[in-house]
Each structure stands twice: as C-alpha cells, then as structure tokens.
Amino acid sequence: MIRVLIIEDDLRIAEVNRRFVEKVEGYEVIGIATNGQEAKDQMEILQPDLVLLDIYFPDMDGLDFLSIIKEQFPTTDVIMLTAAKEVDAVVEAIRYGVFDFITKPLIFARLQQTLRNYQEFRQKVSDWKKDTDQISQTQIDELIARTGQKKTPETKAVKGIDQITLDKISGFLMQTQEATTDLVSKETGISRSTARRYLEYLVAKGDAIADLSYGVVGRPERVYKSVGRQK
Structure with missing residues (x-):
C-alpha cells in the first residue's frame, strides 16, 4: 500500500x-x-x-x-x-x-x-x-517522463460518453454519496435521459450502485450511490 x-x-x-x-x-x-x-x-x-x-x-x-x-x-x-x-x-x-x-x-x-x-x-x-x-x-x-503518458481504458473515448461530463457527474456523486436522476439533472444542467445514461455507465463500470427508493406515493425511484474502494 x-x-x-x-x-x-x-x-x-x-x-x-x-x-x-x-x-x-x-x-x-x-x-x-x-x-x-x-x-x-x-x-x-x-x-x-x-x-x-x-x-x-x-x-x-x-x-x-x-x-x-x-x-x-x-x-x-x-x-x-x-x-x-x-x-x-x-x-x-x-x-x-x-x-x-x-x-x-x-x-x-x-x-x-x-x-x-x-x-x-x-x-x-x-x-x-x-x-x-x-x-x-x-x-x-x-x-x-514520469512513466505516465499512456492512456488507461478509463480515459479512452466511449461512444455516447463525454469524459468531462462523466467526471462532473462522478465528482458530484462522490460528494453527495447518493443521488437520483432528477437531482443530477438539476445540478449539472443536463437532461434526465442524459443523466440516467451516465449514471448507468458508472454502475456498469463498478463506480456506482443503483437501488430503489420507495416513497409514500408513486412508483419506486432509482437511487445511485457512489462506491468507494473497499479496504
């Protein structure tokens, strides 16, 4: 370590x-x-x-x-x-x-x-x-040269995913620890569908997990939570 x-x-x-x-x-x-x-x-x-x-x-x-x-x-x-x-x-x-x-x-x-x-x-x-x-x-x-000019898979371009937007959403989720699509959309200024796509991408990468929150009324809401490295 x-x-x-x-x-x-x-x-x-x-x-x-x-x-x-x-x-x-x-x-x-x-x-x-x-x-x-x-x-x-x-x-x-x-x-x-x-x-x-x-x-x-x-x-x-x-x-x-x-x-x-x-x-x-x-x-x-x-x-x-x-x-x-x-x-x-x-x-x-x-x-x-x-x-x-x-x-x-x-x-x-x-x-x-x-x-x-x-x-x-x-x-x-x-x-x-x-x-x-x-x-x-x-x-x-x-x-x-600091051995650091090579790109890792995380920094390579992914179709439909902009790295700057991804970093912004990932950073926001790290600070709040959990957020909904609506909250991410509101805080970052992007559409709900775009926010959901990026959040699901973070889940697929293993940087976030998704859960369901059951309110008093209405259908369950998907909640995304940041995943830190487990010791």
Whole structure:
C-alpha cells in the first residue's frame, strides 16, 4: 500500500480528496493535516510515501513547506493539488521536484491517472533496484517522463460518453454519496435521459450502485450511490 498524507486547510475538500485517493487500488490515506503545525507533526510521525499538498494556508505557504519536505523527508514524494495557477507558483513547484501539479476543482479521472502513473514509477524503480544498482539512459528517460503518458481504458473515448461530463457527474456523486436522476439533472444542467445514461455507465463500470427508493406515493425511484474502494 502507498501511504498518503493530505495537507489541505479546508476539511471538506480534504475529505473529498481522501475518498478520491482511496478509490484507487493500492492507496491508503493515513492522515489529514489542516494547518502548518499538524502538517509538520504528521510528517514526522507518519513518514508518508506521498503527500497531496495545497499551496494556500492561513498559517503557512505551501511552497515553503514543500521545500521543507524535500530537505527533511527526501524519500517522500509530493503532488500539488491547488487552485493556484500562477506561472511562478507552478515553476517553483516543478523546480522543487513535485511529481505532478493538479489544479482545482479536482477531477477524479485526472487524479486517478496521476496516482496510477506514480504506482508505475515506484514499481519501475523497485524492479530496477532488484536487477542492478546502475541505470541506463533509456531508464533515466522513463523516470523523467514520469512513466505516465499512456492512456488507461478509463480515459479512452466511449461512444455516447463525454469524459468531462462523466467526471462532473462522478465528482458530484462522490460528494453527495447518493443521488437520483432528477437531482443530477438539476445540478449539472443536463437532461434526465442524459443523466440516467451516465449514471448507468458508472454502475456498469463498478463506480456506482443503483437501488430503489420507495416513497409514500408513486412508483419506486432509482437511487445511485457512489462506491468507494473497499479496504
């Protein structure tokens, strides 16, 4: 298991990020820090493999803390998850060696791809270390490329399914945990028939389950529930 620490001052967003991370097989969130002191304490105690780090905090600068991680915890990798899009912030984060920089609002498919890339990165390094203590130019190029330019089946085009719309509906369902076709239609601005098609697609993928809700009057209503990864 890859052990993850989330450093995010908004607890609601941190919880959504936790659910996103734990939907990806092979990951577990071992802590959530919402301020600078908690972040320092948990880094020292938990020694995570990977940190999901925001930039803006009331009591610290995320980029400053990134430099601390790189200096004091060199074996810990960092993925920036932030609303910051300034060129200087992105460049500085890259110079400090972040594995990836993802802007908010967070789209699950984008994070999922990065987490899978990170798994490949760690696995390649582990495999190479077993074979030899030296590395070829080709292997160096693979590491620099982050091993992550390949598309997974989830990101390939599916007829009648738009990835952006799918991400929007999937993200909404993750936050609400359950929703009806009418609710998804209202919140996303798409028709009921389109909402139902996307929700049924999520059920087919195993990312959601469907159940029936029996009201006082009228016919049963189909309710869709988000499915997190079971530990």
